[in-house]
């Protein structure tokens with residue numbers, strides 16, 4: 706993994722969770738997504754890997770959908786307790802030293818995804834002193850997104866979802 710910043714790992718968690726939960730991504734789509742989010746080469750991902758990743762996505766979905774920061778912290782701690790090993794630096798596959806929280810460099814995709822996502826969301830929550838993300842309020846989207854920086858919490862995953870919803874509510878109001 707060449708991702709070093711927790712916010713990048715959190716973005717990857719949101720993207721993969723959305724792909725698995727909303728888009729029913731298959732092994733090929735998951736491999737492309739991991740490559741787009743920092744894997745040095747397009748990784749080998751099997752159908753069995755995807756089946757093991759789905760329950761992890763369910764857990765992350767719950768965290769992104771947490772109604773308040775105390776609930777999010779509790780859910781993140783549960784996932785850390787179940788999946789994370791002592792943090793360690795790894796330089797696997799010729800990458801520069803970077804932080805891992807999975808058991809070892811041979812951990813499965815599911816173990817790695819659970820531990821690295823939980824750690825990233827934990828760091829983000831503590832850093833922001835607020836929820837690390839949310840679920841898009843657009844009924845036709847609902848995808849998880851990461852909240853970075855300060856300021857008011859966002860309701861939508863993207864400007865596109867926000868403006869689509871504004872147009873829809875104008876239309877409703879005019880009727």
Ligand SMILES: [Zn+2]
Nearest residue numbers: 841846862866
């Ligand atoms: Zn959206």
